[in-house]
Every structure is written in C-alpha cells, then in structure tokens.
Amino acid sequence: MAVNVPLCVTDARDIRERGAELQRAWCESVLQDDHPPDDTAAFQRWLEAYQVQRRAFVLAGWAEAVSPDVRRRARLIALGSLARGEDLPQSDLDFALLTSADLRLDDAAPDVERFVRFMGPMGFSPCMGNVMGANPRWFGPEDAWMARVQKYAEFPDWANVRYLYMTVDAAPLEDAPQWALVAAQVRGVVAQSRFMKWQMAHLGIRGTVGWGAVRGVRWQASGDGAVFHVKDRFLAPMIHALRLLSLHHGVDALASVDRATSLGRIGALEGLRADAVVRALWFGWRLRARRHAECWLKGQRDAVDLVPRSSLSRAWQEALEEHLRTAQALERLVCRRFPKPRGSR
Known part of the structure; x- marks a missing residue:
C-alpha cells in the first residue's frame, strides 16, 4: 500500500x-x-x-x-x-x-x-x-x-x-551563532582524547548489540512473550559508533546516514560496507517508528521501544538478524580501533 x-x-x-x-x-x-x-x-x-x-x-x-x-x-x-x-x-x-x-x-x-x-x-x-x-x-x-x-x-x-x-x-x-564555538570546543576535546574514545567504545558500546553468534537475537522475556529493545540493543550502538568514528576521522556530518556514507568514502569502516550500515539504520528506524506509532494509537506511552517477537513475520525476523550482524560488526570495529591507552586507569 x-x-x-x-x-x-x-x-x-x-x-x-x-x-x-x-x-x-x-x-x-x-x-x-x-x-x-x-x-x-x-x-x-x-x-x-x-x-x-x-x-x-x-x-x-x-x-x-x-x-x-x-x-x-x-x-x-x-x-x-x-x-x-x-x-x-x-x-x-x-x-x-x-x-x-x-x-x-x-x-x-x-x-x-x-x-x-x-x-x-x-x-x-x-x-x-x-x-x-x-x-x-x-x-x-x-x-x-x-x-x-x-x-x-x-x-x-x-x-x-x-x-x-x-x-x-x-x-x-x-x-x-555562539553555539558554533561551543560545538567546536566539544568536538576538539573528544577528538583529541584517546581515553574518551576508548570510554565510548568500551563503556558505551561494547556488548550492547542484541545479537549472539550462538543464540542469535537476544530476546528479553516479558509478560506478553519475548521482546526486543530496538533502541538500546540495535540503533543506539550503531549511532554511537558512527559518531565516535566521525569524531576520530574529522567527519562533520550530524545525520547517521551521512556519517556512515562519509566514513565509507574515506575507508574508515574497514571491511564493513557503508551501504550495509545504511540499510541497517533504515530498517531499525522503520521498525522502531512502527512500534512507536502502534503504541501511540493505543494510548501506550511506556515500553515503546520493546518490539514483541510475535508482532514480526518470519521475513521481518530474518531481516532483524541480518542487520544485527551488521550492528555487531560495527561494534567490534570500534572496540578494535580504540583500545585502552597505556597508563590510564
């Protein structure tokens, strides 16, 4: 339709x-x-x-x-x-x-x-x-x-x-116009700090993607059956990783799709294809938007990011699995790229 x-x-x-x-x-x-x-x-x-x-x-x-x-x-x-x-x-x-x-x-x-x-x-x-x-x-x-x-x-x-x-x-x-000065200072502070980049990679991103090589999608148990947190376990790790890489490589874009495209163009995604990252983002936003809309129309204002497995057809579940693999590859990339600096505690 x-x-x-x-x-x-x-x-x-x-x-x-x-x-x-x-x-x-x-x-x-x-x-x-x-x-x-x-x-x-x-x-x-x-x-x-x-x-x-x-x-x-x-x-x-x-x-x-x-x-x-x-x-x-x-x-x-x-x-x-x-x-x-x-x-x-x-x-x-x-x-x-x-x-x-x-x-x-x-x-x-x-x-x-x-x-x-x-x-x-x-x-x-x-x-x-x-x-x-x-x-x-x-x-x-x-x-x-x-x-x-x-x-x-x-x-x-x-x-x-x-x-x-x-x-x-x-x-x-x-x-x-004054905000440009604040923004420039923030970007400079983070971009120049190996310690802050390690923190985001290993404290903010590592282990957050809801995918496991053995068990697949990390569904959570709930009163209404298994659910998946589409923001915390999928979109947020990708968005955080793209922001981190953009700061490191001097990419000024704000939008996540623009960040992914720019990073791919300069070879900053290593073996990960930028188009795969972009497709994963669009899928995740679409899945989350549908859940938000369904909850809004029902008057539900909590648990709006918890997608029930029962609401997804087999095709949607297979797509979720594919794109979570991409999210996990991006997670692993930033964890490799930003190891803990020597001498830091």
Whole structure:
C-alpha cells in the first residue's frame, strides 16, 4: 500500500489547536507501509517529511508556551535524534538552552516547564535522563557552556564524557551563532582524547548489540512473550559508533546516514560496507517508528521501544538478524580501533 505522507503543518496556532490530531495522522500514515522489510523507500520519504513536522511542533510549542522575554534571551538547541534528523513518533524531548548572561534559570524554569508539558500531546516524552533546558547542566550563556565543557574535560569520568558526547549531537533551531564555538570546543576535546574514545567504545558500546553468534537475537522475556529493545540493543550502538568514528576521522556530518556514507568514502569502516550500515539504520528506524506509532494509537506511552517477537513475520525476523550482524560488526570495529591507552586507569 502506498504511504500517504501528511502535509506538514507549521502554523503555531494550528499546532496548538490540533497537535494531537496531527500526531495521530502521522502515526496512521507510517503504519500504511506494508512493503517488505528491506524496501524502505516509502519510509524514507515519510521520515524526511516527519522531521520537518517535528521541528515545527517544537518551534510552535516554544512560541506558544514561552514568554517573549525568555524567548528573546534564550536560544533553543536540539539534542540527540531531533538534531540528527532521526526523530520518531515517541522520541524523547532532548534540548538545551543557550542564553544571554542576564537570564537566570529560576526565572526561565516556569516557561520551560510549560513548554515541556505543551509538547506531550504531540508525542514528545520528557527526557528520562533530564537532558532538557530546565536542568542547569543544559542551560546557560556561552561562557558558562565553555567552562562546563572544560570542566568535563579536566575530570573525564564516564558520566562527564557522556555529557560531552551528547553535546556533539546538537543543532540550533534558531539563530545562535555562539553555539558554533561551543560545538567546536566539544568536538576538539573528544577528538583529541584517546581515553574518551576508548570510554565510548568500551563503556558505551561494547556488548550492547542484541545479537549472539550462538543464540542469535537476544530476546528479553516479558509478560506478553519475548521482546526486543530496538533502541538500546540495535540503533543506539550503531549511532554511537558512527559518531565516535566521525569524531576520530574529522567527519562533520550530524545525520547517521551521512556519517556512515562519509566514513565509507574515506575507508574508515574497514571491511564493513557503508551501504550495509545504511540499510541497517533504515530498517531499525522503520521498525522502531512502527512500534512507536502502534503504541501511540493505543494510548501506550511506556515500553515503546520493546518490539514483541510475535508482532514480526518470519521475513521481518530474518531481516532483524541480518542487520544485527551488521550492528555487531560495527561494534567490534570500534572496540578494535580504540583500545585502552597505556597508563590510564
């Protein structure tokens, strides 16, 4: 069946009045896709259009829920999947705020909290890790951001290093030229540190792909039968690995597909084909988007990344196995490439 991609709505008033209705239309649309598991052309068109809609949702919420005074003194910075252009129907709302020096968090917090609540009906769950602008870690003027990055670099425990990697995947949704300086400092700090690259490879990626040579797909037991965590056990390790390799090789792209293509072009994927990595990403996003949409339409807001084995045909299960092998090959590549530096503890 052809996928009827909804028209993107950008008017803030329309979004305020029809946000949940628009979200429903996008969820119903992606579930029209009944192509075979590796025929992702229709889904790619849907996802590209949906990124425009997601950004419009965010900007409308910012305009509707936040006072003109706070908007004048704060710039909205997308983090994670929204920054990379990979947002799905129930992706978390991850964002930072780059502010003027005279804006205090206590003054901005009520507006930011209204913004977060406004986004709920459109499929934006508050980030469980509190990677949001009301958290002082993700709020402040340029000099505070630069000092924060330097502090993380000077004490690179795994928590601080994770914050640095999160800050790499960021994109201003409004005019914010100062952010380029913050972004350059973060990329430089990580790219020059063998220790931080080892940490991501071995503490953040190693052992996370849900595939085993003997047992195959690592299904988890649940009350409703076996399930698979499509984000943590498939997509996240690939996205983290591509970001790590991109930092190491000086690839500036944000989107994971662009990173994979660029890395393949310069031979940085060794024996792993870039097109295999790209196909795995599209399959994983499609599988996750379908699960998100199904859960949204049922009113389910938790366990949205747990795909039941019973919901997958044999063809989908075989495709999952194929692409998990690619994800595991990428995992092994970064673990080989970034060994623990001598003398580090």
